[in-house]
Amino acid sequence: MIYYDKVTRIYPDKSVALENVSFGVEPKEFVTIVGHSGAGKTTLMKMLIAEDRPTTGSVFFESTDISRLSKRDVSKLRRRIGTVFQDYRLIPGKTVYENIAFAMEASGRSDAEIASDVPHVLELVDLGHKIWNFPKELSGGERQRVAIARAIVTQPDIILADEPTGNLDPTSTYEIIQILQKINDLGTTIILTTHNKGVVDTVKGRVLTMEKGRIARDDKNGKYVL
């Protein structure tokens, strides 16, 4: 479903973020990518949504080469991938409802669909009672659950979660991982980056270990080894 083919990313200051990285992700997999800060985890994620492009090599989503997509097709690709970030990236000027509705509007859903799906997905992340609040009125864990709701509401093929628990306390972290696993059980592919040992051990899925821009280990049923 996703294939990284000999991907290298060298920044203009000559620092190497990724070096000759190749791996694939199958549908319905739950892949956890671990590594120290600066190991290249986030760069790897950015390439999948065309926020960054490889210096050499290619990233394939199904059979399309992401780095060759036009602007319009990049927007279409992004609607098929739900993204969750460490810093939540909610839109501060919109309510919880509007933040989630925006993702649906952008992918061209009808008003009726939006009106029925948004409350539904908020129930799923247990935030039905905060539907008209603004992000600044929510706790970190609640914000991240809104971000997840936004990522899944368009029923994407993949969820990218880049250190989603990085700013959260252990309880919220556990809740977020539970939600991601539930989504995975329903058939959505998930790629998660983290440097939290507890998260890796809870997920018990495939683990890619990154070191200095290379893949150091790739374990089915992996453990946290650094």
Add this chain to the structure above:
Amino acid sequence: MIFTTFKRITRTGFVNFWRNGFLSFAAIVVITLSLSVFGGLVFGSAFARALLADVKDKVDINAYFTLNAPEEDILALQKDIKAMAEVSRVEYVSSEAVLAQFKEKWNDNALIMQGLDEIEGNPFPAVLNIKAINPGQYGSIASFLEQKNPTASDGTPLIEKINYQQNKLIIDRLGRIIPAIEQAGSAIAIVLALVAIIVVFNTIRIIIYTSRDEISVMKLVGASNIYVRGPLVVSGIMYGIVSGIITLILMAIFAYWSDAVLLRVAGVQVASDFELVVNILSRYFVQNFGQIFMMIMGAGIILGAVSSYIAVRRYLKV
């Protein structure tokens, strides 16, 4: 689908306009100030044009005829002058008419009326009042008359005196000053308008800069450019509309206030003599309201919309 997109973009633009109250307020203040500069330029040029037209209108040269010049010769000369390209108007005032005007003017003054009675007959010569299209052309009209030097059938000159030499200095100066004022006025107008446009553009750029993170999030969620840019342009248009309305109200207040001030300064007597000068702005505002409305609202809307459209461009490259 296009209709839905349009509806959503418009709604989001409206909602953002209200929610970002302070930013909207700041934008409206700046755009209103800029539009007021445009409004000031409109008023300034209207006022200057009216004053200049008034001054131009007051400048003329007069050809005074000898007392016994035959009327048909004068009328023939009037026809010749009228045919000149430089001349806008030639008015013949017969000696009887001059006398009647004089009598009417000094009717209340017994001494002058008595003096007039003591002179036998009509002491006033007939006059041609000649107006040129622009003040620089009086020289050539005067020299035309001097060279032609029309004579009556008995050979005596018809024209007693042309008052061009007396008025030459002021006419020459006006001929030079008026075009200079017009040129300087347009140059100042262009500079002020440019400054106003740049200030508005920068203000909107800063407003959009504050929401650059939002813009990148929208792009990462998969929104196409129109979904990101549209609401910002709608907000820009709303800034323009609100600012335009405020500016038009300010202009109306200014026009009537300045009239009242001019009236007070000039005094009622002068005001009635120079009626045009005193009511310039309010009259201009009312008579040209349609045009002024279109100009101010159009400038506001275009400034808001185009600034937003351009300012957001650099943040769309996510």
